[in-house]
Amino acid sequence: MVLCQSDANKTKGDKTPWEAFHDTPGWIAQRDDFLARLDPQTAKALTWRFADDAGERVARKSAEDEDQGFLPRQLTDTGYIARVALRYLSLVTNEPNGVVATNGRLTGLLRLAWDITPGPAPRDLLPTPRDALRDDTAARRFLDGLTPPPLAKAVEGAVQARLAALGRSRVADAGLADALGLTLASLGGGGKNRADHRHHFIDAAMIAVTTRGLINQINRESGAGRTLDLRKWPRANLKPPYPAFRAEVMTQWDHIHPSIRPAHRDGGSLHAATVFGVRDRPEARVLVQRKPVEKLFLDANAKPLPADKIPGIIDGFASPRMAKRFKALLARYQAAHPEVPPALAALAVARDPAFGPRGMTANTVIAGRSDRNSKDPNLITPFRANPKAAVRTMGNAVYEVWETQVKGRPRWTHRVLTRFDRTQPTPPPPPENARLVMRLRRGDLVYWPLEGGDRLFVVKKMVTDGRLYLWPARLSTGKATALYAQLSYPDINLNGDQGYCVQSAEGIRKEKIRTTSCTALGRLRLSKKAT
Structure with missing residues (x-):
């Protein structure tokens, strides 16, 4: 357990101790006093973290061995799982010597020796x-x-x-x-490409042809003094199982598709925890909530906001009379103390006893606006039978595409159902005189007939305004693989790690996107053409 002062934790943020406190009076004495209370061995190990180059040393170490923190734990966990699976399968098959657990370095050695590196690096x-x-x-x-x-x-x-x-x-x-x-x-170079889901197929192919004789051969080579360094191992010593093995693996790699389990369960929170107040005004309906004053005029790192941000914060007060009074007091304070930054001046005014015995500890601010004549699909109101309360929904569950006829021509429209809508006894009614074309959920596979490259995509995200984000089904998601994904699909904008954005249901029709599914054996099942 770590104990620290809340204000010191806010000041430090994600900076090193030297970056956060070196200009504070008494910094050197505080640092030395802290280290003196530790045992000598621990103090020696932690001293570098308080130096002026601590951030540079951390960045340099992370760049040199970026995955040295994750990979050892991952290999340890994988080894334990392999031993448990080995014990279980041995009992199921009743053959204690019939099941073998291979080593990750062994599959890497075979992959390099037989040149099983499909696709460009x-x-x-x-x-x-x-x-x-x-x-x-x-x-x-x-x-x-x-x-x-x-x-x-x-x-x-x-x-x-x-x-x-x-x-x-x-x-x-x-x-x-x-x-x-x-x-x-x-x-990265031409080793295992973890950004492509098909690297699991390569590992499975290596394991499938691994025999006890091959393992014994590698053990003999290692026992003779040879190293298991993949770059130094003589490839001629390891023959492929048959001459056409590499060609068959490459052919299957080009045609294989990952089978992804879609998110068809409506799990998760139905709405956010924050409860907003609803106030009707002549121009619009506004949502309000109470916020501490310290969070109004300071950023996420507890630093004062720029001067141009302060008027907008004050205009966001739910009470116009309070905003007018606050502006007057702030102008009076700044006239008396022109050297104080605007954000700190606003905090000083808020803590003035004129607002109460302890000043303004919190204030009601406007958190959103909506048209009272139209229903906001992301807003649940009344909430718990209170017409003056509202919460925001958490997560969209289903993206529906409906076809209507406009002047004798088909037009596709969308309807997005939230997790909250799915739990209601009477879901929202569908559009009038419309035909359901498709129903998509997160993780569903779709077929997009592009001119070149892979055509299988997965639904990654849906938005209530009709946007649908798609991601290549063969590639893993995440910021670490976003650049590789864009390099693999240079002609379409994948928006970082968000995915390609189809702006509306009509865009789905124009792009001729169809739903599909993939069996456990990797066979695609395209739906009928929905046009």
């Missing part, structure tokens, strides 16, 4: 001349010349994010060329 998807890394001018020229626009935008964003990380880590003389080089290095 991630780094090869972005050919970069050596001159582009010479200086910042050459790097900028290379980035400006990238095409098509979705690819150029993704690479530019990744490089700028890397450059910002170098700046936060206080790396000296870091420029655009350095950020570009680190971005290319993060893509």
Whole structure:
């Protein structure tokens, strides 16, 4: 358990101790006093964390062995699971010696020895001349010349994010060329490509042809003094199981599709925990909530807000009379103390006894607006039979596409049902004179007939305004693989790790997107053409 002062924790944020407190009076004495209370061995191990280069050292260590913290734990957990599965299958088959658990290094050795590395290496998807890394001018020229626009935008964003990380880590003389080089290095070479779900198929193929004789051969080679370093192992010593093995694996790799389980269960919270007050005004209906004053005029790192943000915060007070009074007191305080920043001046005014014995500890602010004549699909009101209370829904469950006839022509419209709607005894009525075309949930597979490349996508996110986000089904999601995914699909905008956005149900019709499913054996089942 760690005990710390709340104000010190807010000031520190995600900075190192030196970055957060080195300009505080008595910082050196406080640091030395803290280290003196520890035993000498622990104090010696923690001293570097209080140095001025602690952030740079952490960034350098993370760049050198980025996955050294995760991989050992992952390999340990995988080894334990393999032993448990080995014991269970041995009991099920009643053959204690008939089940063998292979080692991850063994499959890597076989994959390298037999050259089972399908597809281009991630780094090869972005050919970069050596001159582009010479200086910042050459790097900028290379980035400006990238095409098509979705690819150029993704690479530019990744490089700028890397450059910002170098700046936060206080790396000296870091420029655009350095950020570009680190971005290319993060893509990886021609080893196992974990961004593609089909790497599990490669591992399964290696395990399927692993025999006891092959394991004994590798054990003999290791016992003879040879190393298991994959780069130094003589490939000629390991023959493939049959001559056409590599060609068959590559053929199957090109045609295999992952079978993804869709999220057909309506689990999760039905609505957010925050309860808003509902107030009707002549211009609109507003949602209000109570917030501490410290959170109004300070940012997430407990730093004062810029001066141009203060008027907007005050205008967001739910009471116009309170806002007018607060502005008058703030103007009077700033006239008497012009050296105080506007955000700190606003906090001082809020803590003035004129607002009560302890000042203004909290205030009611406007948290949202909506048209009283139209129903907001993301808002649940009345809440618990209280017409003056409202909550926001949590998560959309179903994206429905309905077909209507407009002047004799088909037009597709959408209807998004939230998890809250799905639990009601009477769901919202469908559109009049409409035919249901398809019903999609998160994780469902769809077939998109693109001119080139893979055509199987998965539904990643749906929005109540009709937007539908799709992600390539063969690729894993996440910020770590977003750049590789965009390099694999350079002609469509994947919006970072969000996915390709279809703006409306009518866009689904124009793109000729159809629902599909994938069996456990990887066979696709396309739905009938819904046009």
